[in-house]
Amino acid sequence: MARSEKPTQELHLSQQPDADALLSRSPLAALVGMLLDQQIPMEWAFAGPYTIATRMGADDLDAAAIASYDPDAFAELLKQRPAVHRYPGSMAQRVQQLCRYLVEEYGGDAEAIWRDAPTGADLLTRLKALPGFGDQKARIFLALLGKQLSVHPPGWQEAAGAYGEPNCHRSVADITGPETLAKVRAHKQEMKAAARAAKPPK
Structure with a gap:
């Protein structure tokens, strides 16, 4: 598989150079990292796409290849130590569901989700339609696209809600290095x- 072009903007979400390089050049890797970002530390989640690619013997993620991978074998890839997620079996299913959707709806081209989105509201709708992406996850990813990857359809900040506000530290959209990671975690x-x-007392 050919390596993607070097990105003009670099993400620093996993705090691991090779994993962050993949996130920066691969829209699918960024989406998978966002999907994995639940119930585990953020940097662990965003290192996951690189781990998956490495275990598949590739230097990038391919939606069609993941979608067609034997489900049991794919689950084993995520379960290998160190595991990609605290719940590798269920997350393997979710990653494959996401990739199947991308193949069916976007020809496997993850970037097509936002490449021609006419408005921020439309992009939010597209993101919320992705398997595993609820309202909050979709808004956070929209904010990440806008704040760090120069994806600016009209109204993107409003569609992202509070996560789109400048100079805040609410989510992965605001992580640019160790210092901002610490602020987001706090x-x-x-x-x-x-x-x-x-919560009311019991």
């Missing part, structure tokens, strides 16, 4: 603490 911990405090 924000998430504050939100969890506030949610616990808001």
